[in-house]
Amino acid sequence: MTENHNRIISGPRARFVQARIRAGIFALALKRFGNPFRAYRVLKEIRKRRARIFGSARVKRYILSGGKFYFSDTIPGWPSQAFNSFVTAEISRSEQSRDFHPPIHTVIFAITNRCYLRCNHCYEWQNISASDNLSPDDLIAILHNLYGLNIHHIQLSGGEPLARFNDLIDIIGSAPEGIDFWILTSGFGLSAEKAKMLKKAGLVGADISLDHGMNSSIMSSGTTTALFSGLKKR
Numbered sequence: 001m002t003e004n005h006n007r008i009i010s011g012p013r014a015r016f017v018q019a020r021i022r023a024g025i026f027a028l029a030l031k032r033f034g035n036p037f038r039a040y041r042v043l044k045e046i047r048k049r050r051a052r053i054f055g056s057a058r059v060k061r062y063i064l065s066g067g068k069f070y071f072s073d074t075i076p077g078w079p080s081q082a083f084n085s086f087v088t089a090e091i092s093r094s095e096q097s098r099d100f101h102p103p104i105h106t107v108i109f110a111i112t113n114r115c116y117l118r119c120n121h122c123y124e125w126q127n128i129s130a131s132d133n134l135s136p137d138d139l140i141a142i143l144h145n146l147y148g149l150n151i152h153h154i155q156l157s158g159g160e161p162l163a164r165f166n167d168l169i170d171i172i173g174s175a176p177e178g179i180d181f182w183i184l185t186s187g188f189g190l191s192a193e194k195a196k197m198l199k200k201a202g203l204v205g206a207d208i209s210l211d212h213g214m215n216s217s218i219m220s221s222g223t224t225t226a227l228f229s230g231l232k233k234r
């Protein structure tokens with residue numbers, strides 16, 4: 001990230017950004033099919049399919065961060081190679097055939113089995129607190145392989161990814177340029193200082209589950225309050 005502060009874009013500028021994004025998406029579909037009518041039809045189908053899964057709320061705001069516009073934690077920022085790869089993979093999925101294997105555009109990559117919490121609903125109970133099998137070099141090598149497969153949108157999870165904080169900084173910083181990294185975290189142990197370090201290393205965003213903390217026998221309500229306070233400071 002080159003900019004230190006994120007900005008929310010709304011109103012006419014957001015509509016202008018949306019028009020440019022749509023034009024870019026249409027150009028990618030046109031490049032794929034060479035026929036504007038087919039490109040339009042396929043994009044309409046994709047919009048309908050995504051609306052069934054994610055809902056059809058219109059995008060009214062964008063977060064401008066590091067020169068890219070974000071409107072979802074499941075879609076890379078625009079403009080970027082990561083965004084184009086994502087859209088191209090979605091377009092390819094429309095080609096149904098018997099031997100077709102849809103391309104993968106997003107990977108949730110569990111980098112550790114460790115976690116500080118003991119959530120009641122955890123389905124990783126058998127694995128929590130096991131030692132890590134993969135070294136930072138192993139993780140970086142896997143990221144390079146994923147990048148080679150044109151996967152540019154990676155959500156780092158666990159266990160609790162922040163349990164490997166130093167490794168997290170290393171692997172994000174050593175990964176190929178152009179990957180959008182997110183972390184899926186309970187937020188336990190996250191401070192304003194650590195958030196800044198992650199952003200400096202290249203992290204795009206964090207999905208922080210407050211529910212995990214509240215359902216844990218370890219995380220106290222005081223800790224949850226501290227987390228809220230840390231988030232406000234960001």
Ligand code: SF4
Pocket residue numbers: 115116117118119121122123124128158159160186212
């Ligand atoms: S934060 Fe996630 S991994 Fe950790 S105990 Fe809770 S559900 Fe399990």
